Amino acid sequence: MKSMLAQVLKGRSKSPTGISGLDEITGGGLPTGRTTLMVGGPGSGKTIFALQFLVHGARECNEPGIFVAFEETGARIITNAEGFGWNLPELRPKQLDFIDAQPSPDLIQSGNFDLGGLLAVLEAECESMGARRIVFDAIDIMLALLPDAAAKRREVYRLHEWLLAHELTGLITAKAGGDETNSTPISEQPFGFMQFMVDCAVMLNHSVVLGVSQRNLRVQKYRGSSFDENESPFVIGNRGFEVAVARPLGRGLLNVSKERVSSGVERLDTMLGGGYYRGATVLITGFPGTAKTTLSGAFAEAACVRGERTVFVSFDADSNEVVRDLGSVGIRLDRHVESGMLRMISARTVTGSAETYLVRIKTLAKEHAARCVVIDPVSTWTKSGDGLSAHSVAERLVDWSKAEGITLLCTSLLDELSHREEGGTSLQISTLADTWIHVDYLVQAGERNRGLSIIKSRGTSHSNQVRELVLSNDGVTLADIYTAGGEVLMGTLRWEKESAERVASEMAEVAGKLKRVRLDAEEAELEVRLKSLQTELIAKQVEKALLFHTTATHERELTHGDNRMRELRGADAAAPAIEASTP
Amino acid sequence: MNLATNRPVAFRFQLFVAGDAQNSVQAIANLTALCRTYLPNQHEIRIVDVFQEPKRALAEGIFMTPTLLKVSPLPVRRIVGTLSHTQVVLQALGLEMEAVAA
Numbered sequence: 001m002k003s004m005l006a007q008v009l010k011g012r013s014k015s016p017t018g019i020s021g022l023d024e025i026t027g028g029g030l031p032t033g034r035t036t037l038m039v040g041g042p043g044s045g046k047t048i049f050a051l052q053f054l055v056h057g058a059r060e061c062n063e064p065g066i067f068v069a070f071e072e073t074g075a076r077i078i079t080n081a082e083g084f085g086w087n088l089p090e091l092r093p094k095q096l097d098f099i100d101a102q103p104s105p106d107l108i109q110s111g112n113f114d115l116g117g118l119l120a121v122l123e124a125e126c127e128s129m130g131a132r133r134i135v136f137d138a139i140d141i142m143l144a145l146l147p148d149a150a151a152k153r154r155e156v157y158r159l160h161e162w163l164l165a166h167e168l169t170g171l172i173t174a175k176a177g178g179d180e181t182n183s184t185p186i187s188e189q190p191f192g193f194m195q196f197m198v199d200c201a202v203m204l205n206h207s208v209v210l211g212v213s214q215r216n217l218r219v220q221k222y223r224g225s226s227f228d229e230n231e232s233p234f235v236i237g238n239r240g241f242e243v244a245v246a247r248p249l250g251r252g253l254l255n256v257s258k259e260r261v262s263s264g265v266e267r268l269d270t271m272l273g274g275g276y277y278r279g280a281t282v283l284i285t286g287f288p289g290t291a292k293t294t295l296s297g298a299f300a301e302a303a304c305v306r307g308e309r310t311v312f313v314s315f316d317a318d319s320n321e322v323v324r325d326l327g328s329v330g331i332r333l334d335r336h337v338e339s340g341m342l343r344m345i346s347a348r349t350v351t352g353s354a355e356t357y358l359v360r361i362k363t364l365a366k367e368h369a370a371r372c373v374v375i376d377p378v379s380t381w382t383k384s385g386d387g388l389s390a391h392s393v394a395e396r397l398v399d400w401s402k403a404e405g406i407t408l409l410c411t412s413l414l415d416e417l418s419h420r421e422e423g424g425t426s427l428q429i430s431t432l433a434d435t436w437i438h439v440d441y442l443v444q445a446g447e448r449n450r451g452l453s454i455i456k457s458r459g460t461s462h463s464n465q466v467r468e469l470v471l472s473n474d475g476v477t478l479a480d481i482y483t484a485g486g487e488v489l490m491g492t493l494r495w496e497k498e499s500a501e502r503v504a505s506e507m508a509e510v511a512g513k514l515k516r517v518r519l520d521a522e523e524a525e526l527e528v529r530l531k532s533l534q535t536e537l538i539a540k541q542v543e544k545a546l547l548f549h550t551t552a553t554h555e556r557e558l559t560h561g562d563n564r565m566r567e568l569r570g571a572d573a574a575a576p577a578i579e580a581s582t583p
Numbered sequence: 584m585n586l587a588t589n590r591p592v593a594f595r596f597q598l599f600v601a602g603d604a605q606n607s608v609q610a611i612a613n614l615t616a617l618c619r620t621y622l623p624n625q626h627e628i629r630i631v632d633v634f635q636e637p638k639r640a641l642a643e644g645i646f647m648t649p650t651l652l653k654v655s656p657l658p659v660r661r662i663v664g665t666l667s668h669t670q671v672v673l674q675a676l677g678l679e680m681e682a683v684a685a
Contacts, residue, residue: 111665111667114604116600117645118646120648123634
């Protein structure tokens with residue numbers, strides 16, 4: 001499947017536009033030697049797109065180009081494009097030439113006409129400068145002069161034929177009726193037939209959603225090539241046209257790192273089993289005042305101390321305020337700002353769409369060569385424009401940071417009134433984040449204390465315990481919390497509990513000592529008694545032995561005495577002895 | 584293809600055409616007929632083929648063909664198209680009153 005795609009992509013040569021995003025969508029650029037139509041409402045960026053296509057061709061591809069301007073004069077276009085740093089005067093007239101083909105306002109018309117003059121002029125120009133790319137900007141102005149649809153069609157086909165015959169890569173821009181190019185069927189649009197004729201058609205639309213300007217680009221057709229068919233938001237930045245695309249498929253797997261980076265809070269690192277993964281997306285959610293910014297600051301400081309260039313985008317407060325406020329909890333960002341390691345950016349929410357912010361953040365991060373990016377809070381994006389596009393922006397932000405290997409830390413403000421229980425974010429960035437830390441507060445015994453927990457952390461073992469987040473002059477740390485009778489104790493209650501436990505353990509220790517002494521005494525006493533009894537036993541044994549001995553002696557004496565007596569009496573036989581023995 | 588005459592010339596025209604394209608051929612015919620009717624012997628027509636002289640077309644800013652340029656008398660006027668609407672052409676050339684008078 002993939003190789004087939006590659007084959008198709010290779011099959012047709014493409015002319016890169018140099019517009020970041022568009023070349024990815026189209027798999028290389030506009031079809032070489034073919035015609036592309038670009039339709040868009042007023043102010044949708046057609047001219048800038050077209051000009052950028054030519055500038056890129058002239059500068060990078062050695063393909064000179066001609067800009068046929070039907071609406072604005074070449075001089076005005078050059079002036080308008082000064083801000084993009086393309087240095088157009090340097091390219092003129094060898095690599096890029098402008099032909100002013102605006103119909104003069106006092107032009108009188110009588111009968112049919114054709115574009116023969118234009119083609120003759122172009123023919124000569126192409127030959128003399130070797131042009132490969134050509135732009136017809138706002139062809140609708142010219143076509144409006146033609147009397148009927150048939151004539152319009154004929155002239156467009158003439159132009160198309162001419163472009164094909166000369167193998168020029170053409171880009172024709174035309175205005176659409178209004179902003180909503182998609183709402184009317186193609187065939188009913190003023191230049192609908194052109195969309196059937198050309199090999200590639202690109203639609204631009206510019207709409208305002210809830211007061212925020214939103215620009216989208218969509219490739220409608222691309223003959224002989226695969227392309228991304230979805231609408232992609234784009235912005236006109238200070239380098240021209242930029243189309244936002246998700247990470248294109250087939251660019252290979254992400255360079256996944258196993259390296260850990262510190263969160264800036266030692267005990268949080270321990271809870272996460274070593275810190276965040278490099279290149280991971282970290283989300284910190286919480287209600288206002290739950291120290292989300294402080295945690296972001298701690299992360300930024302740790303990154304700077306490691307010598308990693310960091311961008312800190314603050315949507316809520318001025319960057320100086322952030323530096324000052326974080327200084328009060330021992331997070332010193334000022335020196336890193338001075339050394340240039342840290343770039344603080346303050347971006348209030350009132351201007352621009354989420355898309356604009358994404359492009360700006362990308363540009364800034366690129367300029368700063370950042371390895372870590374902090375966005376505080378990312379949830380502001382939902383305020384500008386519709387939630388759907390903000391979500392897709394958040395998605396692309398995550399994709400982008402992963403592709404670049406940037407460790408991204410976003411905070412997200414939870415609305416106090418909604419979803420307190422769910423804790424999810426309206427951007428749904430929580431599903432995209434690799435690590436999700438939630439900070440909450442607990443009101444108890446007249447105190448409001450902060451509790452931190454890790455809701456998820458992909459690929460890292462992590463503690464499931466809620467910790468108390470303690471902010472002090474010396475910095476940020478986490479403390480264990482106590483659960484007693486099903487209640488979580490924090491702050492002063494935790495301190496009381498801690499001191500009570502200290503006293504209790506001391507008392508237990510003393511009691512233990514006492515008991516040991518008493519037992520020792522009892523043991524000693526018993527030993528003494530044991531000894532005296534043993535002595536007594538020996539005495540008894542001796543006594544018993546003596547007694548035995550005495551008795552034996554006595555008997556012997558008795559026996560011996562009888563015999564002696566008999567001898568002495570001179571008695572005869574034993575008989576009288578018996579008598580004598582029983583007196 | 585100059586139609587200059589020996590008489591004093593009041594009207595000088597340049598007609599830019601694209602080779603022998605249909606519109607251009609028609610324009611030449613229409614202009615010739617018109618001049619013959621309304622400006623007999625007081626006009627000069629110069630036909631410029633843009634494919635032969637593209638530089639001139641560029642210099643004059645001629646992108647639509649055919650284009651008629653009235654070089655004199657001043658002011659210069661340019662009329663685009665086959666010149667098939669005679670009234671429009673006459674009006675543009677400032678000849679309408681004379682046409683009515685004739």
